[in-house]
Amino acid sequence: SGGVRSTTGRLQFVERRGHAVVQKGKCVRKMAAGQFCWLVLLLLQHARALAAEVPSTGSLECPCIAPSSPLIAQATEQLAALGAPPGYGTSECLAHDKDLALSSCVGALEADCPGGDKCYCFEKWCYVDPSMCVMDKRKCLAAGGVVGQEGIVYCREREFTESTVIEERTGNTTAKAYYSYATCGGLNTYDTGKIFDVIAGRNLKIKITSSYYWTFKEAVDPRAPQWLGWTGVLNKALEDGFLRFSPTVNVTLDESWSTAISRTKFESSWTACVLDVAVGNADMCIGDFWITPQRMNLANFLTPFGNDNFYLIAPSGVEDESILTTLQKPFLPFSDDLWMVTMFFLLFSAAVMMITDGHNMDDYNNQSFTSKVWKSLYFSFAGYVQGGSANLPASVPGRLATIGFGFFVLITLASYTANLATILVTKGSATGLTSAQDAVDKGITICVPMVVEAQLRSNFPTAKFELLTASEDTPRALFQGLCGAAILQETGIETMHAGGYNIRDCAAADAGVFKDDTEAHCVRDENGIPTTDRDCWIVKAGGLIMSVPLSVPVRTDLVQSLGWAMRKTLSDGKVDVFKATFAQTLPPPACTGDGLSLTAAQENPLDSLRLPVTAMLGTTLISIGIMLLALVLSGIEVWTGKTIQQLLGCSREEDIPFATSDNGKPGSRRALLPSAGTRRDLRSGNQPGNLGGSALAQQQIQKLDDVHRMLKKICGEQDFDVNGGGGDNMKQSARVVPLGSSPMEGYSSAPATGSANGHANGHAKC
Numbered sequence: 203s204g205g206v207r208s209t210t211g212r213l214q215f216v217e218r219r220g221h222a223v224v225q226k227g228k229c230v231r232k233m234a235a236g237q238f239c240w241l242v243l244l245l246l247q248h249a250r251a252l253a254a255e256v257p258s259t260g261s262l263e264c265p266c267i268a269p270s271s272p273l274i275a276q277a278t279e280q281l282a283a284l285g286a287p288p289g290y291g292t293s294e295c296l297a298h299d300k301d302l303a304l305s306s307c308v309g310a311l312e313a314d315c316p317g318g319d320k321c322y323c324f325e326k327w328c329y330v331d332p333s334m335c336v337m338d339k340r341k342c343l344a345a346g347g348v349v350g351q352e353g354i355v356y357c358r359e360r361e362f363t364e365s366t367v368i369e370e371r372t373g374n375t376t377a378k379a380y381y382s383y384a385t386c387g388g389l390n391t392y393d394t395g396k397i398f399d400v401i402a403g404r405n406l407k408i409k410i411t412s413s414y415y416w417t418f419k420e421a422v423d424p425r426a427p428q429w430l431g432w433t434g435v436l437n438k439a440l441e442d443g444f445l446r447f448s449p450t451v452n453v454t455l456d457e458s459w460s461t462a463i464s465r466t467k468f469e470s471s472w473t474a475c476v477l478d479v480a481v482g483n484a485d486m487c488i489g490d491f492w493i494t495p496q497r498m499n500l501a502n503f504l505t506p507f508g509n510d511n512f513y514l515i516a517p518s519g520v521e522d523e524s525i526l527t528t529l530q531k532p533f534l535p536f537s538d539d540l541w542m543v544t545m546f547f548l549l550f551s552a553a554v555m556m557i558t559d560g561h562n563m564d565d566y567n568n569q570s571f572t573s574k575v576w577k578s579l580y581f582s583f584a585g586y587v588q589g590g591s592a593n594l595p596a597s598v599p600g601r602l603a604t605i606g607f608g609f610f611v612l613i614t615l616a617s618y619t620a621n622l623a624t625i626l627v628t629k630g631s632a633t634g635l636t637s638a639q640d641a642v643d644k645g646i647t648i649c650v651p652m653v654v655e656a657q658l659r660s661n662f663p664t665a666k667f668e669l670l671t672a673s674e675d676t677p678r679a680l681f682q683g684l685c686g687a688a689i690l691q692e693t694g695i696e697t698m699h700a701g702g703y704n705i706r707d708c709a710a711a712d713a714g715v716f717k718d719d720t721e722a723h724c725v726r727d728e729n730g731i732p733t734t735d736r737d738c739w740i741v742k743a744g745g746l747i748m749s750v751p752l753s754v755p756v757r758t759d760l761v762q763s764l765g766w767a768m769r770k771t772l773s774d775g776k777v778d779v780f781k782a783t784f785a786q787t788l789p790p791p792a793c794t795g796d797g798l799s800l801t802a803a804q805e806n807p808l809d810s811l812r813l814p815v816t817a818m819l820g821t822t823l824i825s826i827g828i829m830l831l832a833l834v835l836s837g838i839e840v841w842t843g844k845t846i847q848q849l850l851g852c853s854r855e856e857d858i859p860f861a862t863s864d865n866g867k868p869g870s871r872r873a874l875l876p877s878a879g880t881r882r883d884l885r886s887g888n889q890p891g892n893l894g895g896s897a898l899a900q901q902q903i904q905k906l907d908d909v910h911r912m913l914k915k916i917c918g919e920q921d922f923d924v925n926g927g928g929g930d931n932m933k934q935s936a937r938v939v940p941l942g943s944s945p946m947e948g949y950s951s952a953p954a955t956g957s958a959n960g961h962a963n964g965h966a967k968c
Contacts, residue, residue: 258294258295258326258386258387259293259294259295259328260294260295260328260330260382260385260386261358261360261385262352262353262354262355263334263335263352263353263354263355263356263357263358263359263360264330264331264334264335264359264360264362264382264384264385265330265331265334265385266292266293266294266295266328266329266330266385266386267292267328267329267330267331268292268293269288269289269292269293271292271331273331273378274291274292274329274379276376276377276378277329277365277368277377277378277379278290278292279377280368280372280374280377281304281367281368281379283372284304284367284368284371284372285302285303285304286302286304287302291327291328291329291379291381292328292329293328294328295326295327295328295385295386295387295388296326296327296328297323297324297325297326297327298327298328299322299323299392300323300324301323302323304367305322305323305392306320307320307323310323310324312324321391322390322391322392325383325386325388325389325390325391325392326383326386326387326388327381327382327383327385327386327388327390328381328382328385328386329365329379329380329381329382330360330362330380330381330382330385331380332362332380334355334356335359335360335361335362335380335382335385336356336359337349337356337357337358337359338356339356341355341356342354342355342356342357345357360382360384360385361382361383361384361390362380362381362382362384362385363380363381363382363390363393363395364378364379364380365378365379365380365381366395396762397762397763397766398447398448398763400759400760400762400763401447401451401760401763401764401767402447402448402449402450402451403447403449403450403451403452404451404452405451405452405453405454406451406452406453406454406485406486406760407454407456407484407485408453408454408455408456408484408485408486408487408488409455409456409457409458409459409460409475409478409484409486409487409488410432410455410456410457410459410487410488410489411457411459411471411475411488411489413489413490414490414693414697414788415434415435415781415784415785415787415788416434416435416436416488416489416490417432417433417434417435417436417437417488417489418432418433418434418787419431419432419433420433426441428452428453428454428455429441429453429455430455430457432455433784434784435507435777435780435781435784436488436489436490436507436754437488438776438780439507439768439771439776439777439780440488440767440768442767442771442776443764443767443768443770443771444767446767446770447763447767456484459471459475459487460472460474460475460477460478460487461474461478461483464477464478464481464483469652469671470652470653470671470672471672472487472489472491472492472653473496473497473500473653475487475489475755476491476497476500476501476755477500477501479500479501479755479756479757480500480501480755482757485756485757485760486754486755486756486757486760486764487754487755488754489754490508490510490693490752491503491752491753491754491755492510492653492654492750492751492752493506493750493751493752493753494653494654494656494657494750495656496653496656497653497755500755501755501756501757501758502755502756502757502758502761503753503754503755503756504753504754504756504761504764504765504768505753505765505768505769505772506751506752506753507752507753507768507772507777508751508752508777508781509749509750509751509752510691510692510693510749510750510752511691511692511746511748511749512654512658512689512690512691512692512746512747512748512749512750513689513690513691513692513695513742513743513744513745513746513747514635514637514638514641514648514687514688514689514742514743514744514747515676515687515688515689515690515695515740515741515742515743516635516641516646516680516686516687516688516740516741516743517680517686517739517740517741518739518740518741528823529823529824532622532824534621534622535617535618535620535621535622536618536621544586544614547610548582548583548586549579549582551582551603551606551607551610552575552578552579552581552582552583553578554603555578555581555582555593555595555600555603555607556574556575556577556578558595558597558599558600558602558603559593559595559596559597559599559600559603560574560578561597561911562593562594562595562596562597562600563907563911564594564596565577565581565593565594565595565596568847572850572851573847576850580592581593582607585607585611586611586615589611589615590608590611591604591607591608635687635743635744636743636744637743637744637745638661638662638665638687638689638744638747639662640744641665641686641687641743642662642664642665642666645666646666646685646686646687647666647667647668647684647685647686647687648665648666648667648668648685648686648687648688648689649667649668649669649670649675649676649679649680649684649685649687649688649689650667650668650669650670650688650689651669651670651671651672651673651689651690652669652670652671654748654750655667655669657748657750658689658747658748661747661748668684668685673690673691673694674694674697674702674703674706674707676688676690676694676698676703677698677703677704677707677723677736677737677740678703678707678722678723680740681723682723687743688740689747691750695742696788696791698737698740699737699738699791699792699793700734700788700789700790700791700792701732701733701734701735701736701737701789701792702789703736703737704724704725704732704733704734704736704737705732705734707722707723707724707732708722708724708725708726708732709732710722711724723736733792734789734792735792735793735799737793738792738793738794738799
């Protein structure tokens with residue numbers, strides 16, 4: 203009769219025996235025969251499989267009753283007459299009702315569970331002896347147990363229910379049977395008597411107030427006059443739940459909300475209403491109550507039907523951006539690490555340009571190492587800010603390097619432009635706050651509803667909070683300067699931006715709560731109607747702070763019944779349908795997301811697309827700073843009479859700094875040295891620009907330059923004829939200057955006259 207428990211005992215015995223030879227999955231050779239290890243392992247597997255096949259007879263403190271028990275004998279006869287099979291409900295835990303017509307389970311689908319109406323057909327249960335399923339402290343102690351101890355009769359209790367099938371079907375009131383799902387580890391979804399009997403036909407006293415789309419009042423609906431015109435998501439959800447009971451539930455509404463005596467104990471009228479439920483002044487309060495530890499200590503709540511998400515809000519544009527923030531904006535599209543990578547790439551590109559194309563005389567007319575370094579840096583950084591290559595490479599490696607450089611510029615500048623467009627139009631919102639923690643770190647006082655102060659304090663222990671009695675007091679507190687920011691639920695933000703709080707403040711002023719509109723901070727239009735855009739200047743700052751579940755408080759004895767009805771309504775998806783329906787009744791927003799009035803934005807739709815002056819201020823200041831540096835360098839050149847290249851020591855000796863009559867007299871200048879092409883024209887006796895109009899002539903000059911550079915490298919100090927003819931009879935030959943032996947470039951048709959003219963001056967100029 204031990205059932206699974208006796209088998210479990212045998213299993214534990216076998217495992218102990220196996221432990222003597224098995225340790226951490228390895229056989230410990232304590233027996234002479236090594237095969238004994240494998241035998242023990244096979245026995246363990248067989249024992250586990252055997253235990254899984256042994257039927258459950260219920261918990262030890264509330265076992266299933268035997269078919270021969272006199273407690274069930276009369277009931278067994280009656281059940282057999284009703285069509286129950288032999289052994290129905292006895293001996294072991296089984297799904298006794300599966301496919302049984304007596305229990306209306308024919309055709310029930312297990313796929314519909316959980317949540318279906320026929321899930322009890324697949325739950326395991328059995329008949330029990332009710333005297334063994336209750337806790338008896340005296341008998342428990344006599345058996346050597348402790349109250350609550352498992353496995354000893356009378357020390358724990360299991361839920362059981364008296365069967366009503368026989369009485370309902372035959373009228374027999376003497377054939378008794380008691381069944382239990384709990385002893386088999388199941389949930390009783392068959393008998394809803396405990397749920398229905400408590401609430402069916404009962405009159406509920408309900409307190410109600412207006413809140414968002416959850417509850418609000420309009421004209422009385424003749425189909426539901428008991429609601430006195432109150433409707434909303436919660437009204438419809440509760441009404442749907444009430445209809446699940448028969449007879450239906452009656453409703454008596456109390457529109458006075460919380461009682462005066464309860465308000466003397468709590469400043470929040472909502473918490474006071476929870477107290478009214480706890481002391482019996484009402485059966486429930488309807489509204490979107492935040493479930494807080496304080497309120498849960500007062501009363502029970504139904505299954506939550508939603509959540510309120512809390513965000514930081516603050517006045518927009520209260521504090522202008524600092525000059526440092528303005529200057530940082532052009533650099534914000536990239537992170538610091540990405541700027542470092544970009545800087546490294548530009549330096550690397552400059553080195554590659556100098557190595558692969560540094561011999562290009564058109565781009566690097568000064569072949570000194572220092573000059574080429576600075577010129578390469580200029581080409582790299584100028585090309586990046588210009589969006590393309592700033593040099594004209596002549597070699598194949600140089601051109602290939604330019605392609606790599608151009609690809610990097612293309613991708614990075616496209617990404618930079620996309621991110622910059624977003625950043626430039628982003629205004630500094632909510633005093634520059636990025637999160638609630640940012641406000642705490644800056645020492646800003648934050649207005650919060652006192653009801654959720656405990657939860658917020660656990661997240662921000664060092665925060666300076668200004669406690670408000672109600673959420674609708676938030677805009678007025680900001681007007682009065684009680685705080686520099688606030689934490690408000692999302693539905694409150696939507697109500698505020700639809701003008702709901704201004705309308706409420708104006709109504710309070712009209713009712714005499716405030717002495718005038720000024721004290722109430724009520725704003726009206728020219729017709730005296732409260733405006734809807736008063737609070738547009740208060741905007742979100744940062745992300746979600748916390749989420750608080752929503753529910754309604756109910757009397758303790760009604761929790762199970764009304765909770766079951768609410769869960770049914772939620773599982774059917776009707777609450778979501780009601781939310782979608784009543785969301786259409788909400789007033790439209792009067793504000794944009796960036797703190798502007800929607801009316802003003804609609805009158806000037808392009809204003810939101812136009813960049814303000816502050817968007818480009820940082821870029822403008824940086825560009826002006828670079829140009830001012832250029833003016834300073836130019837002033838240095840005028841003051842010293844030397845070029846920056848000369849001052850840095852990287853100019854060529856023949857490059858005159860200024861074409862002045864005094865050869866660079868400090869304080870005066872007229873023109874810089876002509877370009878390389880112009881110098882070639884001047885040295886050859888041509889007028890500058892005479893060849894510039896002919897593409898063919900330009901090509902010829904380029905070819906001559908290429909040949910000249912090649913011959914410099916090949917011939918060194920050897921003489922050769924650049925005129926292409928004459929042989930020995932023609933002695934007007936040019937002398938090639940080895941590369942780097944002279945700072946001059948170009949060629950000259952002046953004849954070489956041996957040592958007198960050539961070597962006396964070092965080298966003849968080619």
